[in-house]
Amino acid sequence: MDLFHTIIALLESTIRVSVPLIFAALAGLFTERAGVFDIGLEGKMLGAAFAAGAVAAVSGSVMAGLLAAIVISVLLGLVHGYASITQRGSQIVSGVAINFVVAGSTVILGEAWFRQGGRTPALAGDARFQTVTFPFADAVKDVPVLGPVYSSLLSGHFVLTYFAFAMVPISWWILYRTRFGLRLRAVGENPGAVDTAGISVIWLRYRAVICAGILCGFAGAYLSLAMNAGFVKGMTAGKGYIALAALIFAKWRPVNIMLACLLFGFLDALAIRLQGNPLPLIGQVPVQLMQALPYILTVVLLAGFIGKAIPPKAGGIPYVKER
């Protein structure tokens, strides 16, 4: 029974840490499927988390915070779009630049506006997302096996958590069942053909970048308004890169993305839980190994040792209309 409760607790924290990964990886899905590499997921998420924390602290409204997160993240996405789509600069260089500008400015602005060492003021009440409790969650808690699964694992998360998981089928539907999605995928594989059909490659890619901005906005807002009570400097701590790894690990497919994010989230949760506790049979596993595992797995996958990850064909190449 004790083991069972441990597992439930582990899975619960897996879900908690996977949410920002899912949002960010889906964001990357939209841009990369449209042929725009996005190293800037980390920066967009961090900028959104800061905007959410700052605006929610000042206005006291969680929705204002969420809106600010989305606006900032979309604006950063548009900078990336302007540099890499309109000016045809290197998509990777532009993403790296955005990450640095955001990493620096969130600390400087946070310190100048709130003077709490790069934090935003702690949020409470209406300024923060509240957890949702499903009906009868308390009543069925003591039912063996199914009780804890229902009351701890399924119930008691934030609205954004459920929304993140809902975004997986929604993204699938948009990409594979709508005209916009078909064109978006086409523009990532063969932009010339899309252009020939009389559809603007530029505008399509901009729309993809905006979609990614919105999703990264949710990821950031989740970090500072739900998972934590406010913004802490550098709080994304590489999650944007893990999301990028998950995106590749999932071979640019929505449902695989959810599974990859859950796997990486599980490793993260496990690393925290195993700190100082030896594993049965294997003995003490260095925490650092657990933390590095998502990256190692991605490298192994990219090397083609577990299946083959084939990126969208036109990814990373700015589109030049024939002159």
Next chain:
Amino acid sequence: MSNPYAKLPAWAEYGLIPLVNLVVAFLVAGLVVLLVGENPLNAAYHMINGAFGRGEYIGFTLYYATTFIFTGLSVAVAFHAGLFNIGSEGQAYIGGIGVALACLWLDKTMPWFIVLPVAIIGSAGFGALWAFLPGWLQAKRGSHIVITTIMFNFIASSIMVYLLTKVMKPLGSMATQTRTFEAGGQLPKLDWLLSIFGLNVGNAPFNVSFLLALVAAFGVWVLIWRTRFGYEMRTMGHSPSAARYAGISETRITIIVMMISGGLAGMMALNPIMGEQFRMQLDFVQGAGFVGIAVALMGRSHPAGIIPAAILFGMLYQGGAEIAFEMPSISRDMIVIIQGLVILFAGALENMFRPAIGRAFAAIGSRATAAAQTRGA
């Protein structure tokens, strides 16, 4: 891809355009300073004074510049072969192992000029090893170098945390660092070099590795523009298909270039470990690998551009500390913003002002010819 822009004179291409991009980056940074309620001109004054106002400050500026010359060269070498090595950070970090091992092994028995060559080989070797895998994976397995080097940065950081908490830390010590090196593991300062100019280096850790960085810069210039291998890698960087038709082995070039790039990044570790702290600490690279990206982009991947760009960033680091002291609301994170803006304007947006500058040159050119014609008539 065809070059859609008119050809500009060399001084405009290599001088004016980077300068315009840099000025715009600093103007935007100035806006951030305004946003936090400080005067950008004051900030600029404190920065320049803090970087060059005294011999000691100049020593610190050049100390930081040494680090950035190495990482800038590392990124630039890869750029020439069309490879984007974001992994200089991790390669420098792993390179530290080579320096630390050499010093821990020899520092008590040998003088510094014996330890230094061993440390150079160690740092370059470990850095090259860490870059070999991404290079090999790109060349043989087709995995994207940008993604693998990002992943390798994180893996490197995990390895170093493990090594410094479990393996290389002296027994009974709490701090995550190696023991302090004896005299053999400490590089002499270049106080004589500054005293030629009548400056006193003071406490600044400006050391011999600066000269090594200059030698490395010259070596890179020779490699890229004066050797057959350099020609091959530039060919591959310009047009992989042309390189293939010419019978140049992409696999060989990719792997060797990545190892050179990793070796240069690894040598950066000499400067902080043997030149300043005399021990290997957690996180000693402090983002220098990423600064290398900005330095290489600003220096247009040419050693003659990288050295001034590295000194500029050295000035930002040293002067930035001075700003943080004088204006508490502007911490050293300001440098990270400037670094990002330089990468944005000198890298991703490098073509933004080119059409306008090209038009201006065309207009001046046609007016000059018109004037010459009227004079001739």
